[in-house]
Amino acid sequence: MASPEIEALTQALARLPGLGPRSARRAVLHLLKKREAALTPLLHALERVNERLTSCSTCGNVDTTDPCAVCADPRRDTRMLCVVEEVADLWALDRSRLFPGRYHVLGGRLSALEGVRPEDLSIDALVSRVAAGGIDEVVLATNATLEGQTTAHYVADRLEALPVRLTQLAHGVPVGGELDYLDEGTLAQALRARRPVA
């Protein structure tokens, strides 16, 4: 029988992916017992992120700055653009440190079942971005699922008329797999063996 404040904290933590009610309780106990070492840093980190959280108006990444840290990085190769479904995929690819260019987050995948249409994704913005020039290669890095590949085909059709080389990740990605769950070795192989869209 904890106080309502502690119950509320437990419930907020239990809703995070990877934590259930029991692990959330253990996490709360840890926070309560290690106030200076755990609770305060987490609180301050959340406050700072909450103050500054924004979406990158260039690529759709979430970050505390706009443009995001990736788009603002002067060492990035601006001639290469990697198209991904979700921010999680951008992070997964960027952790591998193998792609030297920038990203474009579609914000999902085409899905007849879920009623996701092309206008629900950031595809027009991608076409404008590529049409504006300065990009030599667009790597289509949607998930290797049916919907991800459908989305890649659709995006490829929309970009076909533009003077860019379209590539996609090699079949190092296991069929049915999602980028965010892959190890970096598999991601590296898939990036190295990327091939032109047929």
Added chain:
Amino acid sequence: MASPEIEALTQALARLPGLGPRSARRAVLHLLKKREAALTPLLHALERVNERLTSCSTCGNVDTTDPCAVCADPRRDTRMLCVVEEVADLWALDRSRLFPGRYHVLGGRLSALEGVRPEDLSIDALVSRVAAGGIDEVVLATNATLEGQTTAHYVADRLEALPVRLTQLAHGVPVGGELDYLDEGTLAQALRARRPVA
């Protein structure tokens, strides 16, 4: 390559028990994408707990009030006292809703290896609390580990001269087990079959 603020949040979450670097990243992404539904409630819950967090001066529970919600509850049987090692054990027992009395948190267990001596635990406070009268039964609910049982024997010795009935949890508790990991059925059986200290 996320911003330093997002990295700091990921690291703060990764230090929670049950979360590693990968699951912390997924949790952060969830928080960033569901700002209103996840980030804000968690932030507010942490703020409220951080503002009010205190330790119960009666039993040693952590809560947002002093006395804590358990000690302040008028429906509790003040004649029964349950002695536990840690706040986690108090919460585990109290979740089972089978113990009608109040608690006393020792704050650990006697351990020659870790250099924990009787004066490092809240044992004097327990003796004073019991000596003050009004308590009929003290249930020794330390863990069924060697150190937990050593602690129970020591506490029993210290309370022996006082006019209370000393009991301990029945051997429903698996040897070597820790209370916070047990299912409520096992806890219920252990409470029902509690027996006098030999």
